[in-house]
Amino acid sequence: MPRLTERSLQRYSRQILLKEVGGSGQQRLMDATVLVVGVGGLGSPAALYLAASGVGRLILADGDAVERSNLGRQVIHTTDSIGQNKVRSAARTIRALNPEIEIVPVERHVDRESLPALVERSDLVLDGSDAFSVRYLANAVCHQLGRPYVFGAVSGFEGQVGVSLSGVESGSPCYRCLFPSVPQPGEEHPTCAAAAVLGPLPGVIGTMQATEALKILLRIGTPLAGALMLFNALDGITRRIGFSADPGCSVCGAPVESNTPGGQAS
Amino acid sequence: MTRHDDTLGVILAGGSARRMQHREKALIELDGRPLLRHVQDRLAPQVSQVVISANGDPNRLAFSNSRVIADLRDDRPGPLAGMEAVMTAVDAPWYLFVPTDTPFLPRDLCTTLHHAAGDPATVAIAASGIHSHYAVGIWPRSALTAIQAALDAGSHALRDLLAEHPHRLGRFAISSTGIDPLFNINRPADLARADALLTPENRKVDRPMATLLYFAWIREKIGTASEQITLPDEVDTVAALMGFLRGRGDRYADALKGEQIRVAVNQVHAQPDDRIGNGDEIAIFPPVSGG
Numbered sequence: 001m002p003r004l005t006e007r008s009l010q011r012y013s014r015q016i017l018l019k020e021v022g023g024s025g026q027q028r029l030m031d032a033t034v035l036v037v038g039v040g041g042l043g044s045p046a047a048l049y050l051a052a053s054g055v056g057r058l059i060l061a062d063g064d065a066v067e068r069s070n071l072g073r074q075v076i077h078t079t080d081s082i083g084q085n086k087v088r089s090a091a092r093t094i095r096a097l098n099p100e101i102e103i104v105p106v107e108r109h110v111d112r113e114s115l116p117a118l119v120e121r122s123d124l125v126l127d128g129s130d131a132f133s134v135r136y137l138a139n140a141v142c143h144q145l146g147r148p149y150v151f152g153a154v155s156g157f158e159g160q161v162g163v164s165l166s167g168v169e170s171g172s173p174c175y176r177c178l179f180p181s182v183p184q185p186g187e188e189h190p191t192c193a194a195a196a197v198l199g200p201l202p203g204v205i206g207t208m209q210a211t212e213a214l215k216i217l218l219r220i221g222t223p224l225a226g227a228l229m230l231f232n233a234l235d236g237i238t239r240r241i242g243f244s245a246d247p248g249c250s251v252c253g254a255p256v257e258s259n260t261p262g263g264q265a266s
Numbered sequence: 267m268t269r270h271d272d273t274l275g276v277i278l279a280g281g282s283a284r285r286m287q288h289r290e291k292a293l294i295e296l297d298g299r300p301l302l303r304h305v306q307d308r309l310a311p312q313v314s315q316v317v318i319s320a321n322g323d324p325n326r327l328a329f330s331n332s333r334v335i336a337d338l339r340d341d342r343p344g345p346l347a348g349m350e351a352v353m354t355a356v357d358a359p360w361y362l363f364v365p366t367d368t369p370f371l372p373r374d375l376c377t378t379l380h381h382a383a384g385d386p387a388t389v390a391i392a393a394s395g396i397h398s399h400y401a402v403g404i405w406p407r408s409a410l411t412a413i414q415a416a417l418d419a420g421s422h423a424l425r426d427l428l429a430e431h432p433h434r435l436g437r438f439a440i441s442s443t444g445i446d447p448l449f450n451i452n453r454p455a456d457l458a459r460a461d462a463l464l465t466p467e468n469r470k471v472d473r474p475m476a477t478l479l480y481f482a483w484i485r486e487k488i489g490t491a492s493e494q495i496t497l498p499d500e501v502d503t504v505a506a507l508m509g510f511l512r513g514r515g516d517r518y519a520d521a522l523k524g525e526q527i528r529v530a531v532n533q534v535h536a537q538p539d540d541r542i543g544n545g546d547e548i549a550i551f552p553p554v555s556g557g
């Protein structure tokens with residue numbers, strides 16, 4: 001395991017000054033592995049901040065290539081990485097930001113076959129995907145393998161963020177306890193493309209996801225477990241909605257045999 | 267009581283009461299509730315949405331759950347600057363302006379003033395007895411130019427602008443119980459009188475309202491982020507509320523269909539048969555998936 005050098009002490013000094021973090025907390029982050037699913041609008045700021053904060057190993061998974069229309073919000077990618085795989089582009093930016101951490105590139109979308117092995121290698125999963133199918137899949141796999149799951153989503157001027165610890169703490173709810181019915185394609189945003197979004201919105205939500213991830217890895221504060229943070233940027237309204245475990249939940253409810261919900265990664 | 271979807275309700279909450287130790291009028295309590303709340307309860311059912319015109323720290327008015335809009339110019343205090351700021355910030359065909367010190371506003375205020383205005387370009391001001399109440403009136407969007415011109419010319423009095431601007435009067439009768447519906451509170455004696463005028467029946471009518479918050483595409487379809495309504499007695503569960511809201515019009519019916527919609531009562535996820543009532547804050551939100 002890497003030890004804190006003089007240089008890394010300087011790099012993380014403002015964070016180490018926090019009594020909740022300190023040298024031992026920073027060491028804990030350096031020893032941690034986080035899987036970031038999707039390096040798009042949410043994954044970009046989340047991966048940047050996890051890297052800058054000194055999370056020792058980041059597994060980045062995304063099969064998409066950088067497009068010009070991504071650059072208005074996916075701040076980890078640059079104009080000269082258009083056409084390149086997003087993970088490769090992100091790894092380059094992260095290495096420039098913090099060469100002290102390790103990047104494990106997975107240059108394809110996660111699916112039912114590949115996700116469990118990636119989750120197994122991680123201490124925590126941060127979901128920056130943009131599809132319900134991935135969200136429900138990642139929630140289920142994290143529950144089964146006992147990993148904290150940090151989810152986030154944006155649309156238009158609004159965002160949602162929360163944490164599922166159902167696989168870690170018994171009685172703690174999962175994403176599906178709150179949203180049991182998987183929205184069908186087209187049912188999500190009935191008017192226009194769900195793709196319409198104000199540039200900084202994924203930055204706000206992705207950064208909150210990174211914050212939740214660090215809190216959980218450091219075992220400090222109160223994670224947004226069993227809570228959904230709603231953020232309406234247009235009207236400046238924020239609410240923290242509490243929810244509890246659903247005994248009938250198809251993921252974390254009464255024990256059942258194999259129960260991975262279907263779905264293709266986008 | 268008719269809701270006018272084309273009219274934005276605006277509470278001009280700028281003033282303090284000189285004769286009441288300069289206390290901020292919006293926050294002075296009557297029957298245990300701030301005056302702003304009394305005015306809001308009267309206004310909300312009549313208009314599309316209520317916003318508040320006020321300067322300074324908006325957090326002191328956060329209890330209202332309404333948007334607070336500050337003046338654009340700090341050198342011209344008074345209602346005109348507040349009216350300009352609201353009309354600039356929110357686009358609506360009509361604006362119903364009321365002050366924050368009139369707790370007995372008529373429940374047909376908006377309808378009567380629209381009738382008085384008669385056409386889409388005329389201002390209508392409320393009148394009762396022998397008094398015109400310049401701060402209570404409906405203004406079409408087209409009047410913004412005249413308001414800006416008056417402010418640019420250094421004027422900040424409504425009375426001066428209305429002396430030149432064509433307008434009509436909407437008349438309101440003094441009630442049989444002696445309440446002037448446009449009665450406003452300026453000194454301690456007015457407050458005591460208002461308290462005496464609050465009949466048991468009045469107090470019951472002015473019971474707290476439920477606050478509804480809409481998120482994501484539900485907000486977009488309904489057209490507002492929050493509103494306050496008085497729930498009928500029979501609307502006492504989450505399921506009944508959803509049925510009640512869907513019955514309020516096509517926008518609601520369209521926004522609130524689909525089984526993935528969630529409801530939280532006082533920030534806790536609620537089930538269809540959970541109890542709700544006036545005074546509760548009810549948030550309605552869908553899952554979103556964009557990344």
Ligand SMILES: [Zn+2]
Nearest residue numbers: 174177249252
């Ligand atoms: Zn569950």
